[in-house]
Amino acid sequence: MVAARKCFARNGFHQSSIADIRTVAGISSGTLFHYFPNKQALVLAIVASEGEQVALCLSQLAEIADCRDALNLLLQLIAELAADGDANALAIEIAAESRRDPDVRALAADNDTVLREGLEGLIRAGIARGQVSNTVDAALVAQWLMSWIDGVFSRVSVDLAFKPMDQLPLMRQLLDMVLTGGRVMS
Amino acid sequence: MVAARKCFARNGFHQSSIADIRTVAGISSGTLFHYFPNKQALVLAIVASEGEQVALCLSQLAEIADCRDALNLLLQLIAELAADGDANALAIEIAAESRRDPDVRALAADNDTVLREGLEGLIRAGIARGQVSNTVDAALVAQWLMSWIDGVFSRVSVDLAFKPMDQLPLMRQLLDMVLTGGRVMS
Amino acid sequence: MVAARKCFARNGFHQSSIADIRTVAGISSGTLFHYFPNKQALVLAIVASEGEQVALCLSQLAEIADCRDALNLLLQLIAELAADGDANALAIEIAAESRRDPDVRALAADNDTVLREGLEGLIRAGIARGQVSNTVDAALVAQWLMSWIDGVFSRVSVDLAFKPMDQLPLMRQLLDMVLTGGRVMS
Amino acid sequence: MVAARKCFARNGFHQSSIADIRTVAGISSGTLFHYFPNKQALVLAIVASEGEQVALCLSQLAEIADCRDALNLLLQLIAELAADGDANALAIEIAAESRRDPDVRALAADNDTVLREGLEGLIRAGIARGQVSNTVDAALVAQWLMSWIDGVFSRVSVDLAFKPMDQLPLMRQLLDMVLTGGRVMS
DNA sequence: GATGAATGAGATTTCATTCAT
DNA sequence: TATGAATGAAATCTCATTCAT
Numbered sequence: 001m002v003a004a005r006k007c008f009a010r011n012g013f014h015q016s017s018i019a020d021i022r023t024v025a026g027i028s029s030g031t032l033f034h035y036f037p038n039k040q041a042l043v044l045a046i047v048a049s050e051g052e053q054v055a056l057c058l059s060q061l062a063e064i065a066d067c068r069d070a071l072n073l074l075l076q077l078i079a080e081l082a083a084d085g086d087a088n089a090l091a092i093e094i095a096a097e098s099r100r101d102p103d104v105r106a107l108a109a110d111n112d113t114v115l116r117e118g119l120e121g122l123i124r125a126g127i128a129r130g131q132v133s134n135t136v137d138a139a140l141v142a143q144w145l146m147s148w149i150d151g152v153f154s155r156v157s158v159d160l161a162f163k164p165m166d167q168l169p170l171m172r173q174l175l176d177m178v179l180t181g182g183r184v185m186s
Numbered sequence: 187m188v189a190a191r192k193c194f195a196r197n198g199f200h201q202s203s204i205a206d207i208r209t210v211a212g213i214s215s216g217t218l219f220h221y222f223p224n225k226q227a228l229v230l231a232i233v234a235s236e237g238e239q240v241a242l243c244l245s246q247l248a249e250i251a252d253c254r255d256a257l258n259l260l261l262q263l264i265a266e267l268a269a270d271g272d273a274n275a276l277a278i279e280i281a282a283e284s285r286r287d288p289d290v291r292a293l294a295a296d297n298d299t300v301l302r303e304g305l306e307g308l309i310r311a312g313i314a315r316g317q318v319s320n321t322v323d324a325a326l327v328a329q330w331l332m333s334w335i336d337g338v339f340s341r342v343s344v345d346l347a348f349k350p351m352d353q354l355p356l357m358r359q360l361l362d363m364v365l366t367g368g369r370v371m372s
Numbered sequence: 373m374v375a376a377r378k379c380f381a382r383n384g385f386h387q388s389s390i391a392d393i394r395t396v397a398g399i400s401s402g403t404l405f406h407y408f409p410n411k412q413a414l415v416l417a418i419v420a421s422e423g424e425q426v427a428l429c430l431s432q433l434a435e436i437a438d439c440r441d442a443l444n445l446l447l448q449l450i451a452e453l454a455a456d457g458d459a460n461a462l463a464i465e466i467a468a469e470s471r472r473d474p475d476v477r478a479l480a481a482d483n484d485t486v487l488r489e490g491l492e493g494l495i496r497a498g499i500a501r502g503q504v505s506n507t508v509d510a511a512l513v514a515q516w517l518m519s520w521i522d523g524v525f526s527r528v529s530v531d532l533a534f535k536p537m538d539q540l541p542l543m544r545q546l547l548d549m550v551l552t553g554g555r556v557m558s
Numbered sequence: 559m560v561a562a563r564k565c566f567a568r569n570g571f572h573q574s575s576i577a578d579i580r581t582v583a584g585i586s587s588g589t590l591f592h593y594f595p596n597k598q599a600l601v602l603a604i605v606a607s608e609g610e611q612v613a614l615c616l617s618q619l620a621e622i623a624d625c626r627d628a629l630n631l632l633l634q635l636i637a638e639l640a641a642d643g644d645a646n647a648l649a650i651e652i653a654a655e656s657r658r659d660p661d662v663r664a665l666a667a668d669n670d671t672v673l674r675e676g677l678e679g680l681i682r683a684g685i686a687r688g689q690v691s692n693t694v695d696a697a698l699v700a701q702w703l704m705s706w707i708d709g710v711f712s713r714v715s716v717d718l719a720f721k722p723m724d725q726l727p728l729m730r731q732l733l734d735m736v737l738t739g740g741r742v743m744s
Numbered sequence: 745g746a747t748g749a750a751t752g753a754g755a756t757t758t759c760a761t762t763c764a765t
Numbered sequence: 766t767a768t769g770a771a772t773g774a775a776a777t778c779t780c781a782t783t784c785a786t
Contacts, residue, residue, distance in 0.1 A: 012286055014200045018756060030772050033757065089285055095340060096282035099275055100198055112344050143341070143348060144356055150344070151337025154281060155329070158298050158336070162329060170330055174360055204781060214747045215782080225781065384658055386572045390777060402751050405778065461657055467712060468654035471647055472570055484716050515713070515720060516728055522716070523709025526653060527701070530670050530708070534701060542702055546732055576760060586768045587761080597760065 001049070004042050009086035012093050013043055040103065047094055047104055051111035058118035067126025068179060071145075074119075075171055078149050079164035082156045091153045116146050126179065133181025141178055187211065187221075190228050195272035198279050199229055230293055233280055237297035244304035253312025254365060257331075260305075261357055264335050265350035268342045277339050301335075302328050312365065319367025327364055373421075376414050381458035384465050385415050412475065419466055419476055423483035430490035439498025440551060443517075446491075447543055450521050451536035454528045463525050488518050498551065505553025513550055559583065559593075562600050567644035570651050571601055602665055605652055609669035616676035625684025626737060629703075632677075633729055636707050637722035640714045649711050673707075674700050684737065691739025699736055 003025030007016035018039060022032050036042045057077065064070040081087050098105040120142040126132035148171065155162040189211035193202035204225060208218050222228045243263065250256040267273050284291040306328040312318035334357065341348040375397035379388035390411060394404050408414045429449065436442040453459050470477040492514040498504035520543065527534040561583035565574035576597060580590050594600045615635065622628040639645050656663040678700040684690035706729065713720040 012282065015286055017754080019754090028772050029757080030759085030774095031770070034770060034772095037757095039756070092278075092282050092285060095343060096198065096278055099278060099343065100201055109344065116345070140352065140356060143345075144353060146345070146348075147337030147341050147353065148333055149337065150340035151333030151335070154336035154340060155333050157281060157285065158295065159302070159329075159332070160295075162332075166326065167330060167333065170326060170364075174364070177363065178356075178360070203779080205779095216747045216784085217745080219782065220745070384654065387658055389775080391775090400751050401778080402753095402780085403749070406749065406751095409778095411777070464650075464654050464657060467715060468570065468650055471650060471715065472573055481716065488717070512724065512728060515717075516725060518717070518720075519709030519713050519725065520705055521709070522712035523705030523707070526708035526712060527705050529653060529657065530667065531674070531701075531704070532667075534704075538698065539702060539705065542698060542736075546736070549735065550728075550732070575758080577758095588763085588768045589766080591761065592766070 001042070001045060005046055005086065005090065008043070008046060008093055009089040013039075013097050040101065043097065043101070044103060044107055046090070047107045047111070050090065050094070051107065051114065054111055054115050054118075058115065061118070061122060062125075067122055067129065067131045068176070070122050071119075071126075071175060071179075072172055074122075074145075075168060075175070078152060079168055082152045082164045088153055088156050092157055112146075115149075116142050119145050123179070132179045135181040136179060144178075145175075187228060187231065191232055191272065191276070194229070194232060194279060195275040199283050226287065226289065229283065229287070230289060232276070233290055233293045233297070236276065236280070237293065237300065240297055240301050240304075244301065247304070247308060248311075253308055253315065253317045254362070256308050257305075257361060257365075258358055260308075260331075261354060261361070264338060265354055268338045268350045274339055274342055278343055298332075302332050305331055309365070318365045321367040322365060330364070331361075373414070373417060377418055377458065377462070380415070380418060380465060381461040385411075385469050412473065415469065415473070416475060416479055418462070419479045419483070422462065422466070423479065423486065426483055426487050426490075430487065433490070433494060434497075439494055439501065439503045440548070442494050443491075443498075443547060443551075444544055446494075446517075447540060447547070450524060451540055454524045454536045460525055460528050464529055484518075487521075488514050491517055495551070504551045507553040508551060516550075517547075559600060559603065563604055563644070563648070566601070566604060566651055567647040571655050598659065598661065601655065601659070602661060604648070605662055605665045605669065608648065608652070609665065609672065612669055612673050612676075616673065619676070619680060620683075625680055625687065625689045626734070628680050629677075629684075629733060629737075630730055632680075632703075633726060633733070636710060637726055640710045640722045646711055646714055650715055670704075674704050677703055681737070690737045693739040694737060702736070703733075 004016070004021045007021045007024055010016070011020070018029055018032065021042070022029050025032070032042075036045065061070045061074055064073065094104065094108050098108045120138045123132055123136065123138040123141055127134050127136060127138065152164050152167065156164060187207075190202070190207045193207045193210055196202075197206070204215055204218065207228070208215050211218070222231065247256045247260055250259065280290065280294050284294045306324045309318055309322065309324040309327055313320050313322060313324065338350050338353065342350060376388070376393045379393045379396055382388070383392070390401055390404065393414070394401050397404070404414075408417065433442045433446055436445065466476065466480050470480045492510045495504055495508065495510040495513055499506050499508060499510065524536050524539065528536060559579075562574070562579045565579045565582055568574070569578070576587055576590065579600070580587050583590070594603065619628045619632055622631065652662065652666050656666045678696045681690055681694065681696040681699055685692050685694065685696065710722050710725065714722060
């Protein structure tokens with residue numbers, strides 16, 4: 001499955017033939033279909049594993065006492081992950097594939113919901129603990145962060161000059177301001 | 187070709203067969219290949235036409251006297267465009283295809299550069315006219331806006347509950363703050 | 373399609389690969405699938421063409437003035453057809469395939485009904501014209517003849533020593549007796 | 559193997575995969591191939607077991623004192639067996655497979671010969687005992703009965719409205735007449 | 745210019761069979 | 766004996782592209 005990941009990241013789901021994958025994996029086609037009933041199952045397995053990583057990452061962030069620290073760390077993790085070619089490529093492949101395969105879409109939407117609700121949860125926890133202004137609309141801010149996250153992944157892929165890390169200071173200040181509430185809220 | 191656009195938006199570049207396209211277009215395969223030497227040319231033509239729309243849009247924005255008005259309008263146009271299913275789908279298809287086909291990537295990168303430099307130009311013009319703080323890093327802000335734009339397109343596609351328009355007030359305030367300079371700059 | 377017939381008769385539907393058929397037909401696989409969307413369609417086309425032959429044959433028999441002459445001729449035609457290797461082989465293949473593929477079964481059942489009702493019609497016409505005893509149960513006799521017809525096809529295939537023609541005199545006498553009515557009816 | 563029988567009857571020899579059979583049998587493929595060297599051996603074993611049943615049935619019929627009683631009983635047994643879905647399906651599968659696999663054909667032909675010669679033997683015994691006219695051509699009548707038997711199996715499979723039992727009275731009268739000799743012989 | 749029949753390489757998937765454990 | 770992971774040949778079907786008409 002690690003081989004499939006590599007192939008898919010490099011060439012995309014539909015441009016990676018079963019022959020490519022089995023060659024990289026060093027197994028026969030029969031063996032491949034012994035473990036995965038069809039190519040879609042392979043794709044779904046990879047989407048699911050991405051989801052597990054998201055969940056794992058969120059559970060670690062949730063243990064950080066200060067909500068702002070947690071979110072700042074998240075921004076940094078995203079910037080790092082976006083710079084990882086394979087992770088980035090897979091994210092875009094999954095987005096594209098979601099448009100066609102309803103099963104992929106469902107799984108990807110689950111992953112997405114986990115992340116978004118995780119962010120929302122972090123913010124709410126921050127409000128509860130008094131670390132974030134109680135005028136903040138947690139759902140809206142979570143959506144805003146999700147846009148940025150998706151955007152960073154996209155940018156890295158499209159614009160070779162884009163360095164996620166360069167965006168961090170600006171985003172941190174904006175996030176700080178948003179969480180502080182004040183004039184910024186809708 | 188409007189038929190190809192429809193097919194590509196609906197099913198993706200690789201899932202739309204020539205047969206699909208020629209059926210929707212109501213022409214024979216021979217005729218199709220008379221106008222486009224191969225399938226890739228069809229894809230490139232569509233990517234190019236997207237680019238023309240971007241350029242057209244920017245030229246109109248450049249004529250607006252107040253840089254902030256222009257950028258606010260841009261935010262709104264993006265929010266509207268992202269909500270258009272076909273435009274959104276095509277954007278994602280192009281992003282995915284760019285990862286494999288260098289010709290597509292080159293063309294898409296050109297489109298991207300046009301937009302990014304257009305934004306940067308708007309901001310610089312704003313600085314020159316004194317509408318934007320001269321402490322603002324135009325390139326950085328343009329990149330930040332590009333992230334958000336890409337992110338909004340992505341969000342619409344992934345999260346059915348996401349409404350681009352809901353994000354506008356927040357983004358407008360943030361943009362305003364960023365352009366005003368002050369503490370926000372890196 | 374004549375090539376497919378040959379292959380199917382020789383090796384059966386599932387033992388004839390597309391490659392076999394296209395080789396015999398002297399065309400490429402692409403061409404084959406240009407005319408038939410899939411292998412099943414090829415099978416169905418052949419089953420349908422068998423049905424047309426049955427209908428044609430029956431329409432000719434229906435024009436014979438004497439019902440007994442018509443039925444006697446039918447017995448002879450069956451005996452001749454059963455001796456034709458390809459026709460015989462196809463009949464058995466169709467019977468076997470009908471057990472699995474509902475579409476084939478439906479078409480084969482149609483063919484079968486046409487023949488059975490044709491026989492019944494011949495007998496009823498004979499009764500109407502006074503050529504056959506009006507104590508005869510036309511449906512039952514038609515069923516009996518159908519059994520014999522199927523049986524002859526089967527026998528030829530299983531028992532190399534079986535000569536359909538040798539059975540004709542016996543069957544003609546039995547048929548004559550049945551149609552004459554008398555003690556024989558149920 | 560009872561599981562294989564079930565699968566073969568339901569789906570046919572070539573449509574039943576080894577995986578199907580071993581699942582129904584509740585054993586592993588390794589175990590299956592421990593007992594049967596290959597799939598063909600499984601088919602042959604089933605064909606052979608059919609033959610044993612035929613032989614058993616005949617030996618019981620041979621013990622009946624009156625030849626006509628024995629043959630009448632046989633007609634009834636056939637009508638009952640033909641109505642048994644699995645037995646019927648297998649008979650057709652064997653007929654179809656015989657056309658391709660010489661080993662199957664040889665075994666099936668043996669079974670067939672046993673039955674035909676058994677019938678012939680019953681009739682000859684009847685002649686010897688004076689229960690059947692000595693003008694009767696035993697071989698020919700046996701062939702005629704075999705045709706009917708095969709035909710009944712085929713009819714049941716093709717024509718859902720066909721009830722073997724309905725045919726019995728007619729066949730019994732015809733058989734009676736044939737065995738009595740007289741005008742009916744060739 | 746327009747057509748659509750023909751091509752054939754290549755894709756996914758199945759399945760009988762083997763063999764190390 | 767029993768297992769089931771591994772094999773790889775072969776099957777069906779797709780599709781971008783060509784070219785004679």
